[in-house]
Amino acid sequence: DSGVTQTPKHLITATGQRVTLRCSPRSGDLSVYWYQQSLDQGLQFLIQYYNGEERAKGNILERFSAQQFPDLHSELNLSSLELGDSALYFCASSSSGQETQYFGPGTRLLVL
């Protein structure tokens, strides 16, 4: 157990809908990262937050957005969902100055 929690574990929805994925980092970790992993693919970095502020953006679509709250949990919002958005979404956290990322169990999203 990495100490990073993600909810829900599974999510099934329809095209055009909007969903919110939630992540709670390890205790004391200030950084949260979001990744997308499509079937049999590597990890695509989406976005990173540090202590409530956006720090880096990767290949994140405009239909996607994220935020980190004062209690350091983070949410990834996916809107106008398409079939191709079906994937495993990982959250990872690291502490300030700590180079290692610890991953949550992921949220498996299926768009029908």
Next chain:
Amino acid sequence: AQTVTQSQPEMSVQEAETVTLSCTYDTSESDYYLFWYKQPPSRQMILVIRQEAYKQQNATENRFSVNFQKAAKSFSLKISDSQLGDAAMYFCAYRSEYNFNKFYFGSGTKLNVKP
């Protein structure tokens, strides 16, 4: 930008034998960190081992060890006494000392372990 390359999409090893997974990376930086993550069928991402570029000594974690060749920009993972539970996708990752906001992952190597 940094890139991480895993040239072996899939490999197989007999149980109890040794296997080496390859990883190369491209960077102009002198200080960085390298990682191997394991992703079993459960798809949980598990940290296997990490290496600081400033350390000459290769990292070791039980049956897992790395061969870090800084000049060659190579970072291979050796798994000794392979076990059935080692079957997984293995991802190599790079993180800059100067820009810690991003991790760069390779495309992964699927390791099969034969009984």
